[in-house]
Amino acid sequence: MRFDWTQGRGVARRRVAGGAGAAVLGVAAVFGSGLMTAAHAADLAAPTGIVLGVGASESQRVVSWYSSTGTPQMVEVAPTSQLVNGEFPANAVAFSASVGANSVNGGYNGHATIDSLQENTEYSYRVGAEDGWSPTYSFKTQNFKGDFDFLFFGDPQIGSSGNVAKDGEGWQDTLNVALAANPNAELLVSGGDQVETANTETQWNAFLAPDKLRQYPWVATIGNHDVGGKAYEQHFWTPNTDRSAPYYNGSTTTRSGGDYWYIYKDVLFIDINSNAYANGSDEAHIGYITDVVKAHGADAKYTVLVYHHAIYSPAAHANDNDNKKRRQDFPTAFSKLGVDLVLQGHDHAYSRSYAIKNGQKSHPDEQPGSEQVAQGPGGVIYVTANSASGSKYYDLTAPVQGSDFGPDPLNPDSHWANSVENQEHVRTYVKIQVRDNKLVVENIRSSTCDGPNAAVELGKVKWCGPNNGTSPAQPVGSTVDKVVIHPYRGKGWDQRADVARSTPAEPAWLQQTTEGGAGTLTLTALS
Incomplete structure (x- = not known):
């Protein structure tokens, strides 16, 4: 099901095929305030090594990053036009991350797939959780067909x-x-x-x-x-x-x-x-x-x-x-x-x-x-x-x-x-x-x-x-x-x-x- 960016907070599930077998990248969900405790959020330093990746189609992007903790994390996304003074709107969509132990530096690495993007739209996003957000970045989609x-x-x-x-x-x-x-x-x-x-x-x-x-x-x-x-x-x-x-x-x-x-x-x-x-x-x-x-x-x-x-x-x-x-x-x-x-x-x-x-x-x-x-x-x-x-x-x-x-x-x-x-x-x-x-x-x-x-x-x-x-x-x-x-x-x-x-x-x-x-x-x- 596709998420309607014009609506308020809700939950959408999504799946991406994974070659020989489908690989579930987690739940594309919109978080309420009760999902993550303040104690967990306070432990979360701002993520590092953030990189935007390609998705399975024009309407997807994947965000990957490193983190110092394995607590629940997300990518929060909204059309850039809806941000006011750099603040995300109340109906920003949050996509939950898959977070695992990192074998390289003893920390954690996470990724989340941003789904149901609309064409010809600039989006802003940030990674982390309350009290532990990355800076805000943006990307722009273009026509989904043609040259x-x-x-x-x-x-x-x-x-x-x-x-x-x-x-x-x-x-x-x-x-x-x-x-x-x-x-x-x-x-x-x-x-x-x-x-x-x-x-x-x-x-x-x-x-x-x-x-x-x-x-x-x-x-x-x-x-x-x-x-x-x-x-x-x-x-x-x-x-x-x-x-x-x-x-x-x-x-x-x-x-x-x-x-x-x-x-x-x-x-x-x-x-x-x-x-x-x-x-x-x-x-x-x-x-x-x-x-x-x-x-x-x-x-x-x-x-x-x-x-x-x-x-x-x-x-x-x-x-x-x-x-x-x-x-x-x-x-x-x-x-x-x-x-x-x-x-x-x-x-x-x-x-x-x-x-x-x-x-x-x-x-x-x-x-x-x-x-x-x-x-x-x-x-x-x-x-x-x-x-x-x-x-x-x-x-x-x-x-x-x-x-x-x-x-x-x-x-x-x-x-x-x-x-x-x-x-x-x-x-x-x-x-x-x-x-x-x-x-x-x-x-x-x-x-x-x-x-x-x-x-x-x-x-x-x-x-x-x-x-x-x-x-x-x-x-x-x-x-x-x-x-x-x-x-x-x-x-x-x-x-x-x-x-x-x-x-x-x-x-x-x-x-x-x-x-x-x-x-x-x-x-x-x-x-």
């Missing part, structure tokens, strides 16, 4: 430079720059590695310091530096999460996070924990993605996968053994399932692939750096994000001749799968525009060579700027790479190619949007 933009951030990895404060400054500056330029962005999507060391709370505190993470929903992804402890999943509660044993390869070091999904407007987002890959884990992840696409793919226009380990990595991790295995395991499955876009981190450098079908380049004539791409049936675009904080950069690596990830015949300095590879040792973020008939992906500079840019300032890298530092740094807000992706929708959707055909001097492969009149992809389990 939207979201931002993708690679590896802040706070602490990896050796200077947590400098890393945190760079991270905060990227968020400020990105959201000043894109104030109506609706999601902040993570490429993983929020911190350098999984259970080091000073790093988490610096990562969570920006208030933008309480104003826009952070869509968490677990990286290899986030595993080895429980801090990641204690800081972030995610919707529809499946933590089944096969996803973890029997390893205790990867048992944090999980695979999860949600639908936001016309996009089915699926996020997997790519840290486990051997002994059947990749197959388990593919099974999860297959089940989600079968169940929910028809409810969305696009499918976007997010995970940490970039399989078409342009830099230091390009030929890691685990990535070689993922390159064998993932691409054919993703093509068969009709995935449109894959967002990855891990390599602290930027790359954008050609359209890749079944692990091969879809259109042999697609040119490096093309600004318009027609995916064709089974074509998938893979994007690797650069560092969003400046804490660590990896230089591009030379392709290994004769390997599974050798040179591009059209551009031998790059790997065969990648249309664009870039490293300038400046912070960047990726903007994705979701439109009715296209996706637009743009990599944007959020810094120059000047600070805050910890890896440059501390001498971790020896040059800065385009062309290995031989060209001057470009201004903040300038574009590194931009592409318009025309998705394949099967027979009857060729009008998307007609739009591309109107572009002057377009390559021949751009017209090839069908294969012998093939219809839509059939979503079946993979053998």
Whole structure:
């Protein structure tokens, strides 16, 4: 049942699906004055580490936090227009929290789901209980249908430079720059590695310091530096999460996070924990993605996968053994399932692939750096994000001749799968525009060579700027790479190619949007 924000205090129950089984996140309730005693409330210090997260749909948000006590807590919410002099109205809605013991710092962590939000509304919220409230924060919903933009951030990895404060400054500056330029962005999507060391709370505190993470929903992804402890999943509660044993390869070091999904407007987002890959884990992840696409793919226009380990990595991790295995395991499955876009981190450098079908380049004539791409049936675009904080950069690596990830015949300095590879040792973020008939992906500079840019300032890298530092740094807000992706929708959707055909001097492969009149992809389990 949906809560009517215009009514007085009452009780509403809600449930969110949890992957293999439904997970109840507690009761969305409105509290009377008798629920919590004054003694309990007096023991409750203001919560810390508050972060706004994505819910299962546009009408939900999840709030997570740390607390010094396990006593009952809540998130109190009201339309901002109803606050008077900063005070919440009498009919503010309170959503009860699930609070558990924290294995990291001996305290507690809590989360609550804000439900039944209305579109185009600014809400204010606070966390805690009487005599123990956090400051008040706000967020704004937008239209629940139609076009939207979201931002993708690679590896802040706070602490990896050796200077947590400098890393945190760079991270905060990227968020400020990105959201000043894109104030109506609706999601902040993570490429993983929020911190350098999984259970080091000073790093988490610096990562969570920006208030933008309480104003826009952070869509968490677990990286290899986030595993080895429980801090990641204690800081972030995610919707529809499946933590089944096969996803973890029997390893205790990867048992944090999980695979999860949600639908936001016309996009089915699926996020997997790519840290486990051997002994059947990749197959388990593919099974999860297959089940989600079968169940929910028809409810969305696009499918976007997010995970940490970039399989078409342009830099230091390009030929890691685990990535070689993922390159064998993932691409054919993703093509068969009709995935449109894959967002990855891990390599602290930027790359954008050609359209890749079944692990091969879809259109042999697609040119490096093309600004318009027609995916064709089974074509998938893979994007690797650069560092969003400046804490660590990896230089591009030379392709290994004769390997599974050798040179591009059209551009031998790059790997065969990648249309664009870039490293300038400046912070960047990726903007994705979701439109009715296209996706637009743009990599944007959020810094120059000047600070805050910890890896440059501390001498971790020896040059800065385009062309290995031989060209001057470009201004903040300038574009590194931009592409318009025309998705394949099967027979009857060729009008998307007609739009591309109107572009002057377009390559021949751009017209090839069908294969012998093939219809839509059939979503079946993979053998």
